[in-house]
Structure formats: structure tokens, C-alpha cells
Amino acid sequence: MSTIEERLSGLGITLPEPAAPVANYLPYVVTGNLVFISGQVTLGPDGFEFQGKVGTDFSVEEGAQAARLCAINILAQLKAACGGDIERVRRCVKLGGFVNCTTEFTDHPKVINGASDLMVEALGDRGKHARFAVGAGSLPLNVAVEVDAVFEIE
Numbered sequence: 001m002s003t004i005e006e007r008l009s010g011l012g013i014t015l016p017e018p019a020a021p022v023a024n025y026l027p028y029v030v031t032g033n034l035v036f037i038s039g040q041v042t043l044g045p046d047g048f049e050f051q052g053k054v055g056t057d058f059s060v061e062e063g064a065q066a067a068r069l070c071a072i073n074i075l076a077q078l079k080a081a082c083g084g085d086i087e088r089v090r091r092c093v094k095l096g097g098f099v100n101c102t103t104e105f106t107d108h109p110k111v112i113n114g115a116s117d118l119m120v121e122a123l124g125d126r127g128k129h130a131r132f133a134v135g136a137g138s139l140p141l142n143v144a145v146e147v148d149a150v151f152e153i154e
Contacts, residue, residue: 004086007122008075018076019043028081030153034093035081039148040073041140042066050144055105058144063099063107064114070147071095071115075122078151092119092129093150100139100146108133115147 008015021027021038029036042050050066052058058066075086082088097112099105112133119127129149139146 004089004122007124011118011121013072013122015072015076015079016045018080019073028077030081033090033152033154035078035151035153037074037077037081037149037151039096039098039146040070040077041143041146042069043073044069048141048143051142052144053100053102053105054111054144055102060107060110063101063111063144064117066143066145067097067112067114067147068118070097070145071118074115074147074149075118078149081151082153088153089123089126090152090154091126092123093152094130095119095132096148097131097133098136098139098146099133100137100142100144101135103135103137105135108135111145112147114145 018027025038027038042048054063079086095115099108099111
């Protein structure tokens with residue numbers, strides 16, 4: 001059985017340094033054995049990516065790539081919340097996905113699958129979770145997707 005770090009490496013993913021908050025909030029809160037990760041956006045190594053609306057500026061597939069990037073940032077915050085030992089993760093409890101889209105767009109679940117799929121790829125069965133996926137008229141910095149998460153840790 002491979003570790004989370006080995007799975008991520010096999011996927012070609014190196015977790016970035018977790019982003020610092022840009023306002024009066026925390027990037028994550030640990031309470032008891034739960035970790036609440038604040039909404040993560042499409043911040044990549046060269047700055048913000050996927051800025052625009054899914055349905056006009058981006059396809060469903062590109063939206064899913066944006067959600068996957070959000071999930072990578074979630075895992076980076078999670079690792080920090082675990083004191084650097086991401087193997088402490090017992091399960092992903094819930095993901096919440098927001099899609100910056102047109103009013104006619106209805107494929108929100110397909111977009112947020114990008115984040116959900118990565119959780120299962122990285123965490124195995126521990127990555128299966130409850131979820132919501134909704135559309136939004138706008139998101140901060142005009143990013144296409146924002147995802148938050150709740151995890152259970154040891």
C-alpha cells in the first residue's frame with residue numbers, strides 16, 4: 001500500500017507551499033480531530049490561473065482542471081495542518097465547490113469532479129467524501145473555481 005506522498009509523486013504532483021491568507025481569516029482550523037480548510041482558489045506556481053467564467057471562457061474540462069488545482073492547494077494546507085505529516089489523514093469528509101459560471105451553466109458537478117477525483121487518487125478510499133457543487137455569478141479575483149474542505153485526522 002502506497003503512502004499519500006507516493007501517490008502524489010506518481011501523479012507528478014509536488015505540493016506547493018500553502019498560500020497565506022489575504023484577509024482576516026485562517027487558512028485552516030483544527031478542532032478536535034477535524035480540519036476545516038478555507039476556500040482554495042486556482043493559485044499556481046506562476047500566479048492565478050483559470051481566471052474567467054466556466055461556460056464562456058472555459059470548457060467543463062478546463063473547469064475540472066481548475067478544480068484539480070484547487071484540490072492541490074487544499075492538500076498543501078492539509079499537510080501544514082497535520083504538522084507536515086499528511087499520513088495523519090483518516091478521511092476527506094466533505095468538499096464544497098463553487099463554480100464561477102454563466103446563468104445557463106448546469107454542469108457544476110462535472111467541474112468539481114476535478115477536485116473529487118484528485119482526493120480519491122491521492123488518498124485512496126480515505127478520499128471518498130460528501131460534497132456540494134454550486135454555481136456563482138462571480139468569485140474572488142475572477143477565478144473560475146473555489147473549493148473548501150473538511151478532513152478527519154488522527
